[in-house]
Amino acid sequence: MTFVIPAPPVASVPVKGAPDGAAFPVHRIYCVGRNYVEHAIEMGHSGREAPFFFMKPADAILPAAEGSVATMRYPSLTRSLHHEVELVIAIGQGGRDIPAERALDHVWGYAVGLDMTRRDLQNDMKKQGRPWCIGKAFDEAAPIGPIVPAAQCAIGPDTEIELKVNGSVRQASTIGKLIWSVPEVIEHLSAAWALQPGDLIFTGTPEGVAAVGPGDTLSARIAGIGTLDVKIA
Structure with a gap:
């Protein structure tokens, strides 16, 4: 097939230990909203509500x-850029209506990610009853570390997830505090969309989200998966 303009490059993520620098191609990015109880509370909500996605x-x-530090440009239009550290699922086998008991068969690997948010723009859109894509879906809004094959990960309820800003802990929790577990997230998501190989799922953030600015360094970590370091320029 030929195109009338140059085709854009395929978005991709490095894979830890991959031979010849092979990367994971990205199809879509799904995110789970308010998937930790304490974060839901700090955002003005509570309880185990049905999962929702953006x-x-x-x-x-x-x-x-x-081992590298990614540089993120401070985005335009906002005065309140917030960090949200998250476990990211990389889908290797697609499917629709995937039951939770089979969900992990569809996972290729995991990574550490940041759901960066222009909070002031998001909140303004919420007040007006409008979509808040402008708060979540901007350029460089999804920093991510190398994907680790699932067979090399040992993720359990006690797996620690943490974010430091300039060396001070801002967010700290465990994967077991997810309201909807990884298999449940895949089950619910695949009921709404046919998942495809290359899909990434950001699974939600614990409490402690706050603003960052130019010059700040964010250091995210999930035990058994790895780290992600980002400098705000």
Whole structure:
């Protein structure tokens, strides 16, 4: 097939330990909203509400190679850029209506990610009853570390997830505090969309979200998966 303009490059994420620098191609980015109880509370909600999802464009990723520091430009229009550290699921086998008991068969790997948010713009859209894509789906809104194959990960309820800003802990929790677990997220998501190989799922953030600014360094970590370091320029 030929195109009338140059085709855009495929968005991709480095894979830890992959031979010849092979990368994971990104199809879509799904995000789960308010998936930790304490974060839901700090955002003005409570309880185990039904999961809801929003999306970011595939090229919103800001990939960071292992051991490197990614540079994120402070985005336009906002005065309140917030960090949200998250476990990211990389889908290797697609499907629709995937039951939770089979969901992990569809997971290729996991990564550490940041759901960066223009909070003031998001809140303004909420007040007006409008879509808040402008708060979530901007350029470089999804920094992500290398994807680790699932067979090399040991994720359990006690797996620690943490974010430091300039060396001070801002967010700290465990994966077991997810309201909807990884298999449940895949089950619910695949009921709404046919998942495809290359899909990424940001699973939600714990409490402690706050603003960052130019010059700040964000250091995210999930035990058994790895780290992600981002400098705000």
